[in-house]
Amino acid sequence: MWNSIKKIIKPVTLTEAWQDKKRNSSFYSGGSYLLADKPEEIETLIDLQELLKSKIFINEDILYLGAAAELQLIMDRLKRELPEYPLIKAIQNSCPSINIRNQRSVGGEIGQNRPSSDVLVFLHAVKARLTVFKEDESSVSIRNWDGKGIITEISLPVKFKSINYQRYAVIPSAPAIVVITGVNFGDNFEFAVGGTADLIQNFQVPAAKWNNEAALSLARTAGANFKEDHLGSAEYKISLLETAFKRTGEVL
Amino acid sequence: MKVSFILNGKPEKADERAGTTLFDYLRAQGLFSVKYGSDRGETGADSVLIDDKIYNSSLLLLYRLENKSVVTLEYFSSGTGIHPLQAAFINEGAIQCGYCTPGLILAAEALLKRVSAPSELEVRQALAGVYCRCTGYVKPIKAVMKYSGSEL
Amino acid sequence: MKIVGRKTARVDGLALAKGKAVFADDISQKDILYAKFLFSPLAHAKIKSINIKQALALKGVAAILTFKDFPVKYYTTAGQGYPEPSPKDYRIFDDKVRYVGDRVAVAAAESLEIAEAALKLIKVEYEKLPANFDLEKAMDSKVVLHPEKGKTFIFNARKNISANIEAEVGNVEKGLADSKYVFTQRYFTPYVQQAAIEPHITRTWLDENDRLIIRTATQVPFHVRRIVADVLDIPVRKIRVIKPRLGGGFGGKQEILNEEVCAALTLKTGRPVRLEFTREEEFIAARSRHAQFVEFTLGLDEDLKIRAIDLKILQNSGAYGPHALTVMSVTASKSLALYKSPNVRIRADSVYTNLPPAGAYRGYGAPQGFFALESLMDEIAHELGLDPLELRLKNYYKKGDKIAIAEVLGEGREGYPVILKTTGIRQCIKTGRKLIDWPNVQNSKNQGSIRRGLGVATVAQGSGIAGIDMGSASIKMNEDGSFNLHVGAADLGTGSDTALAQIAAEVLEVPIHKIIVYSADTDHTPFDTGAYASSTTYISGNAVKKAALKIRKIILEQGVKILGIEKAGLKNGLVTGADGKSITYAEICTKSFYTDFQLQIQASASHLSYDSPPPYNATFADVSVDIETGFVTVHKIVSVSDGGRIINPQMAEGQAEGAIPQSLGFALSEFMVFDKFGRIINRDFENYHIFTAIDMPEIIVKFVHTNEPSGPFGAKAVAEIPIIGPAPAIANAIFKACGARIRELPITPEKILKELRRNQKKKSEARSQISEVRGKKKSIVRSKKLVEEFFLSIRCTLMTFVNS
Secondary structure, eight states, X not given: OOTTOOEEEOOSXXXXXXXXXXXXXXXXXXXXXXXXXXXXXOOEEEEOTTTSOOOEEEETTEEEEETTOBHHHHHHHHHHHOTTOTHHHHHHHHOOXXXXXXXXXXXXXXXXXXXXXXXXXXXXXXXXXXXXESSSEEEEEGGGOOSOSEEEEEEEEOOOSEEEEEEXXXXXXXXXXXXXXXXXXXXXXXEEEEXXXXXXXXXXXXXGGOSHHXXXXXXXXXXXXXXXXXXXOHHHHHHHHHHHHHHHHHHO | OEEEEEETTEEEEEEOOTTOBHHHHHHHXXXXXSOOOOSSSSSOTTEEEETTEXXXXXXXXXXXXXXXXXXXXXXXXXXXXXXXHHHHHHHTTOOSSOSSHHHHHHHHHHHHHHOSSOOHHHHXXXXXXXXXXXXXXXXXXXXXXXXXXXXX | OOSTTSOOOOTTHHHHHTTXXXXXXXXXXXXXXXXXXXXXXXXXXXXXXXXXXXXXXXXXXXXXXXXXXXXXXXXXXXXXXXXXXXXXXXXXXXXXXXXXXXXXXXXXXXXXXHHHHHHHXXXXXXXXXXXXXXXXXXXXXXXXXXXXXXXXXXXXXXXXXXEEEEEEESOHHHHHHTOSEEEEEEEEEOOOOOOOSSOOEEEEEEOTTXXXXXXXXXXXXHHHHHHHHHHHTOOGGGEEEEOOBOSOOTTTTSBOSSHHHHHHHHHHHSSOEEEEOOHHHHHHHSOOOOOEEEEEXXXXXXXXXXXXXXXXXXXXXXXXXXXXXXXXXXXXXXXXXXXXXXXXXXXXEEEEOSSOOOOOOTTTTHHHHHHHHHHXXXXXXXXXXXXXXXXXXXXXXXXXXXXXXXXXXXXXXOOOOEEOOOOOHHHHHHHHHHHTTHHHHHTSOOOSSEEEEEEEEEEEOOSSOTTTOEEEEEEEEOTTSOEEEEXXXXXXXXXHHHHHHHHHHXXXXXXXXXXXXXXXXXXXXXXXXXXXXXXXXXXXXXXXXXXXXXXXXXXXXXXXXXXXXSOEEEETTEEEETTSOEEEHHHHHHHHHHTSSOOOOEEEEEEEOSOOOOOEEEEEEEEEEETTTOOEEEEEEEEEEEOBSOSOHHHHHHHHHHHHHHHHIIIIIOOOOBOTTSOBSOOSTTTSOOOOTTTOOEEEEEEOOOOOTTSGGGXXXXXXXXXXXHHHHHHHHHHHHHSOOOOBSSOOHHHHHHHHHHHHXXXXXXXXXXXXXXXXXXXXXXXXXXXXXXXHHHHHHHHOOOOO
């Protein structure tokens, strides 16, 4: 029972939905995070389920995901059409429970903005673009999104010179201490790292300049935002990041 | 809030408070195979099938079930017989305390609806949403593999 | 044998497979109240005032209880034999709180929501007291947790020592002095939780005769009845405790955690009350495994035979002392029952800190002790250049040996002499060694960043508590030739009902479906101490066997009388005379009911054992370590046990298969972390990592066969023994793989990496932490520096995290 909920609103248009968003209310899509937390201050849910699309399609090497598409649906589709695409693994690891993957929408996953999300780290690395609705629709890189508005669609490239995704977790079902995705865009290597950090960080390094020193320097910069906790000291995490950067760079 | 759905094959009409979860509702109806294990969906003890897919009933608000078909483990053995998957769990010794058994069986059923002869990895991944503290998953995995005809 | 030793489906299998309503909470009750605890947010405080007026005024609130509602009466929440060996240091509600999660109040209301709202309206004014979270400082701390008068069985309240053990056999000082090699090392194991998927749940109500019914998820129904009667000062005859199916216990439900409060609410309101812990509350307020420092000193003679073992334990009781003494005594008595030594000594203290009280958890002290002992054996073997198995094989107790420690150290009191009648440890090693491919893998080359290694640990447990654990069974016959078997033994999900039915069926020579088992209901089943200490098969099983033998005798007597002959035999469910005339069970019972020599064929029996034959186990681990990151992957665990004659092979396998992941978690991923205010940080399964289906390595479980004369049909225990070995086997495998010796659980990647770096630095230096003492230089040397660093890192796990 989510005691504080008094009202459910089912807006017919995005404009209506956006206008309904007030204090003590929350957008409600898949709801797996929301129902887990059941925040007491929320009294009104704005149900977006019927408003958002869950269509998934690939066109000219771009993968389009309706924001309401559940993680499992995306996985299934990718397994058929792009079995090597590492987003499949990122989804599996982000959310090892198929029960939850059936419910959790990709839009919600992005909206939660959790630095430990393998999916989010992946989307950052490949420079996914979000279609976001505030007063009206606009397109923004996931890296520049301010966290406001309703995400309606996500688009991301599926072809790269090379791509590599790695994670380091105590056991496979545990959230990663460090999760990293590197993409070789030709001239540049682009990395996104997350895990037990305050935020997801993005780095760009000219491909020609990639070496072990670059990996160390990235690890130090990124490490500043990693928290010391029971899984490791800040110092350890920097060393783990260094190894992760090196290994990812090697593959690229 | 009013909602109409199919529960274990029969039409169900409910009118509950907006914050009522499917879990709250099912237990109140005496469908006790749906169990409490945690609040964040980690244990999957609260598993149900909705339109043949597995979900955590405690993470779903009841009103969202409109026109959907919900199945709990009770549906598998209505009447006197049992489902062969249940028989496989008994025969393979896949049940210890039995608290997670409904979730494990539903997870296996949901998998087998999608994949008729799953690999061991697929079975493991399908059961990953249901925690079991008794069996180490060895025998539940074996039971699913045996039942689906893909021996380990 | 026809039934014992064969695969037999569980007697409760069908109901469980169907998801039937068989657990404590699976009933619908009208007019029920929902109860919820208010737990302390502070680690140590005096309650200056508590005002419940506003909360009581809330519509739908039926009762609120605080310390003001109860006289001062101290007891222990540990569900143990009587008189309990645990200190009586606990009050149902107190005017003082001693850990974050201690009880402050409880509210009962028409809905859970109202109860929660009521708790928010309770106004508590706390006077904060200084708290101590450091178990090493507890004895000298100014923070004294239990200064109150009237608390009993606390070893030394002023020094925060809840329990203490000092025992010696032979002369350890002399034994060490006479040794050629002396090795000392200290290890640490952290707080971990049982994490049964079913939380603690109790329902209480008054029946039509105003008797108090307690339907609860417990391993110890008879202790629940005794303790609730004592705490609430009501006669035992007024209470009935029902233990339905249990959703796992693992020791966590060997505790009175909510029954007495739920009962008090029912007595106050006259209404049914339901009190269930949430998962978060399980982590905050339920029990866990005692954290221990364990230091072993081993003296070996020239032939590498152990001459002396000196064991020191410093244990964290947490804020109260349930199981404090007995867990430590098990640490000692089990770890000292494996290797023969003429001289052994134990010095052990359990201390109070302002952290959650620990309790019983499968293995009960043995996992802590064997992590230390089996790591040290590995270290010694490495130091002396021996195969780790070779050193062990030289030192095992053999059949006919008297286990020195058993006599001086029982559980919470002196023990009884134990002469070893069976030991399969050598066969366990032989079998396991083959299955893990020991020689081939151990000698294979290791290079690159991923290093593979094998490790082994050999361990012992007990079968029930000698001279204390008592089980009973009663059997009555029905006219179709079936039998009701009523046992006080509490099947907590292990399948003991089935094992006990098998024993009865074997004796009575009937198929198992003719045995109808009913377990653990204080009104309807005879007494049993409960499901703990690996006692059910061995102790309660013997009680069942005795009762069944009595029944057999009565059936035969009745058969002979009814047939009108002088002598007959009983076989395959028939009583047959020399003339070939026979009569079936059904006929005998029917005639006994209605026509001939009328009586109810029934019998009961109890069993107590002064023996507690140790089951043995050898666990092998195959792991690899990423030496650049410190991450460990476990590939395979081989677990071979000697549980005597196995009553139900499939269920016994299940016990081992389920115990292994609990120990894998203990080794690698499970540990409770507290912030500097004493609050647990990882209070859900997203942050407390138990092994799931995708985390499990390959598991191979085997049993070797011994025939224990004191056990029912040769059985010893199997439930706890397999949880002990995996953690030390993994630690040893990690050392073999990469040279990192981790003496502090959990083994996190950072600890491995640190150790690898230290090894690199030390390469040229002499090996210092284990020293060899020769001839007349009799000092035991330990590297001080290393020990100091070790302490610091321990404090880290407990103390440093502020950002929660």
